[in-house]
Amino acid sequence: MHILILGSSGFLGSHVTTHLLQHGHAVRAAVRGTAAGRPPQKGLAYAAWNGVDAVGLIPLLQDVDAVINLQGENIGAGRWTAARKQAIAQSRLNAGHALTAALQTLHDRGLRLPRTLLQASACGYYGLWQDAATAPDCNETHxxxxxxxxxxxxxxxxxxxxxxxxxxxRCVLRFSPVVGQKSSGGVGGFLERMLTPFLYFLGGPVGSGRQPVSWVHMSDVTRAVRFLLEREDTQGIFNISAPTQVNMRQFARALGKACSRPSWLPVPGFVLRLVLGQMAEELVLNGQKSLPVRLKLAGYSFQCPDLDHALTETLARRA
Known part of the structure; x- marks a missing residue:
């Protein structure tokens, strides 16, 4: 299969690209700036795209079987100022609208369209809950x-x-926060920031410790993406989340165990609110219970459904 990936250099995109290449697919990776000078790799071709221009996207779509749209600014890269929130939103909407316009142009010209589109989203779609004990189980119909x-x-x-x-x-993939390594080495994603105090024996639950924490291991992200690409009878919304649900206190305890450190020093919520503002409320102090109901019904089998194993495996390989 020939696949175009938008957002190929990000935390998820880099792993998805590598996984698809390892399983015999050809990947056209859209990158910002020039595509020249990047190391060659069998089955991988780079193509420059600015994330906005629909006209520039049209030639990238020709002769591809599927598109994976992961394009978007990192939501956890900095405090959510008004400008930062606009960049987070616009980077996603610009890419989505450009992709739609480019597909429409191909259609109007009578040219071949990709058969499949995997559209990224996140479990933040479902909203926010302070207590896992009372939070609803959010399947894809929530x-x-x-x-x-x-x-x-x-x-x-x-x-x-x-x-x-x-x-x-079209399959819409609502990702939970991902437990995994960066492709360049070292722990990535939300775990990168959470791990640091543990390594200095200062780790513990964040906020009340009762908030739900949905998560998924990177191996299941990449395998679920390939599963949905190859299973042409699937479409609609899919939660890409581990089937086991925990709260923040349980997550912190498992993290301490995985890195052989205690989990005894909670981080008060008011401290995070002062430092991170709204970002703390939505990314750390509240959460969701996102269940992969449709993915399991489609026949997907999780490689890493256990949190202890996921954290141990990830931290054992950290640089």
Whole structure:
């Protein structure tokens, strides 16, 4: 299969690219700036795209079987100022709208369209809960919640809705926070920031410790993406989340165990609110219980469903 990946250099995109190449697929990786000078790799071709221009995307879409849209600014890279929130939202919407416009142009010209589109989203779509004991189990039919992330996820998903009317099979992937390594080495994602105090024997649960924490191991991210690409009878919404649910206290205890450190020093919520503002409320102090109901019904078997094993495996390989 020939696959175009938007957002190929990010935390998820780099791993997805490598995994697909390892399993015999050909990947066209859209990158910002020039594609020249990047190391050659069998089955991998780089193509320059600025993340905005629909016209520039049209030649990248020709002769590909599937598109994976992971394009978007890192939501955890810095405090959510007004400018930062705009960049998070616009980077996703610009890419989605450009992709839709490019597909429409191909359709209008009578040219071949990709058969499949995998559209990224996140479990933040479902909203925010303070206590895992009372939070609902959010399967793919759960309604959209409230908050900045819920709004961004809803608009992100809607940005490529039109592809379905053009005859493209579309799967929307609502990712939970990912436990895994960076492709360059070292722990990545939300775990990178959470791990540091543990290594100095200062780790513990964040906030109340009762908030739900959805998670998924990187191996299941890459395998689930390939599963949905290759299973052409699948479409619609899929939660990409581990089937086991925990709260923050349980997650912190498992993290301490995995890195052979105590989990005894909680981080008060008010400290994070002072430092991170709204970002703390939506990314750390509240959460969701996101269940992979449709993925399991489709026949996907999780490689790493256990949190202790996922953390131990990830930290054992950290640089």
């Amino acid at each position: 309604p959209r919640g409230q908050g900045f992330l819920a709004d961004v996820c809803g608009l992100w998903e809607e940005s490529t809705n039109r592809a379905e009317a053009l005859g493209v099979r």
